[in-house]
Amino acid sequence: MNRVSYIGPKRRFFQWLLAIVWIGIPFIRSDGRSLVQFDLPNLAFYFGGALFRIEEMHLFWLLVLATLFLFLFLTMALGRIWCGWACPQTAFTDLAEGFARLIGMRVGNHGIKGNLYQQGALHLLYLLIALLAGFSFVWYFVPPDEFFGRLAAASPGFWPLGTGLLLAAVVLVDLVFLRRLFCREFCPYGRFQTVIADSATLTIRALPGELERCLDCAACLRACPMGIDIRDGFQIECINCARCIDACRRVMARQGQKGIIAYTFGTGGRGWRVLLNQRLMLIGLLFLILAAGLAYNVSHRTPVSLKLQRAPALPARLLDDGWSLTFFTVHLRNLSEMPLPLRIVAAEIGGKELLLKGPDNLTLRGDGKKSFRLGVVAGNPPPGAKGEIIFTVYAGTRKITESRAYITHVEEE
Numbered sequence: 001m002n003r004v005s006y007i008g009p010k011r012r013f014f015q016w017l018l019a020i021v022w023i024g025i026p027f028i029r030s031d032g033r034s035l036v037q038f039d040l041p042n043l044a045f046y047f048g049g050a051l052f053r054i055e056e057m058h059l060f061w062l063l064v065l066a067t068l069f070l071f072l073f074l075t076m077a078l079g080r081i082w083c084g085w086a087c088p089q090t091a092f093t094d095l096a097e098g099f100a101r102l103i104g105m106r107v108g109n110h111g112i113k114g115n116l117y118q119q120g121a122l123h124l125l126y127l128l129i130a131l132l133a134g135f136s137f138v139w140y141f142v143p144p145d146e147f148f149g150r151l152a153a154a155s156p157g158f159w160p161l162g163t164g165l166l167l168a169a170v171v172l173v174d175l176v177f178l179r180r181l182f183c184r185e186f187c188p189y190g191r192f193q194t195v196i197a198d199s200a201t202l203t204i205r206a207l208p209g210e211l212e213r214c215l216d217c218a219a220c221l222r223a224c225p226m227g228i229d230i231r232d233g234f235q236i237e238c239i240n241c242a243r244c245i246d247a248c249r250r251v252m253a254r255q256g257q258k259g260i261i262a263y264t265f266g267t268g269g270r271g272w273r274v275l276l277n278q279r280l281m282l283i284g285l286l287f288l289i290l291a292a293g294l295a296y297n298v299s300h301r302t303p304v305s306l307k308l309q310r311a312p313a314l315p316a317r318l319l320d321d322g323w324s325l326t327f328f329t330v331h332l333r334n335l336s337e338m339p340l341p342l343r344i345v346a347a348e349i350g351g352k353e354l355l356l357k358g359p360d361n362l363t364l365r366g367d368g369k370k371s372f373r374l375g376v377v378a379g380n381p382p383p384g385a386k387g388e389i390i391f392t393v394y395a396g397t398r399k400i401t402e403s404r405a406y407i408t409h410v411e412e413e
């Protein structure tokens with residue numbers, strides 16, 4: 001008889017892997033910071049040692065949109081696989097139920113039954129899970145070494161402590177009172193599924209024409225954490241956890257037969273090819289475009305932001321040689337953490353370098369910003385016309401960024 005392959009160990013491995021990655025990321029250091037760190041007071045975000053500032057908000061929105069389309073794509077293709085394999089809610093509940101069984105408690109769809117000591121131990125585990133969930137979130141804002149340092153000094157700070165405890169309280173209430181009820185009745189993602197699941201989505205079903213082999217042993221029903229009898233057909237409460245598949249495989253293996261229940265894409269028996277439909281391809285394409293846009297923007301990001309405004313208090317004037325002198329307020333910000341010696345050059349489009357009056361050579365300290373007036377001497381445009389000037393910022397010979405500005409005709413006094 002062939003060895004039976006079970007899905008449960010793979011699902012549990014994946015859940016543990018995700019939990020370790022989530023908890024572990026703030027402990028991994030890169031350039032003196034956590035691998036992923038939000039710096040709310042400075043409105044900044046660190047990823048792999050690279051600093052992203054609020055000025056680069058477009059990158060954040062691109063990331064959010066790309067993630068949204070990826071999530072939509074995966075949900076349309078794989079249904080509630082997130083719920084069964086990756087959602088922390090499921091992972092916490094699985095862990096709690098596994099522990100309850102280990103200490104001899106009875107786990108059913110209507111609660112976890114056991115004596116007072118067992119309930120005490122289970123609730124202690126709930127508390128530990130809740131605290132870990134709450135504070136692992138806080139560590140993305142206050143790195144663990146800083147957090148524990150502050151804790152040891154008895155001054156953890158109101159926001160880190162308050163946020164961690166609040167989140168822990170929410171998780172604790174969920175674990176004590178809701179668990180699978182949350183997935184069944186309240187989870188917005190589950191409701192969302194009813195709108196986007198289609199005839200190609202991956203679901204778990206009894207294979208067509210195989211139900212006549214069913215032994216009616218109800219092992220699949222007993223194994224289901226959502227209380228579903230999958231033999232009645234697909235139900236939206238199903239979280240794609242595959243426990244029923246394993247239960248049926250186990251029972252049928254004793255008969256020398258293969259299981260009756262399986263993951264299937266759609267209902268037509270065409271396998272994964274049903275995914276090659278226009279709707280899914282369009283969502284996938286939009287994700288790829290957004291991901292490519294994000295990759296391009298990240299690889300072409302500049303360490304300096306440059307903004308230009310006409311200086312309102314200093315009107316442009318005509319010089320003796322007929323050229324005009326126009327003043328701009330220049331706002332420069334060093335988005336990196338390294339000091340940068342900078343040089344500003346202005347030129348007409350396709351023209352030669354223009355004379356600047358003001359500080360066109362300066363050094364900006366890491367994370368520093370400066371605003372100053374800069375006058376540019378350029379040819380006086382004809383009445384009613386505008387002259388376009390390009391301001392370029394260099395660090396040494398490396399072009400960092402550029403910005404366009406306009407000058408207007410100046411009347412003779």
Ligand code: SF4
Pocket residue numbers: 204223224225226227228229230237238239240241242243244245
């Ligand atoms: S029907 Fe099967 S896959 Fe769906 S929730 Fe129940 S055990 Fe999990």
Ligand code: SF4
Pocket residue numbers: 206213214215216217218219220221231247248249251260261
């Ligand atoms: S576990 Fe398999 S054989 Fe038993 S009731 Fe469910 S589908 Fe039928």
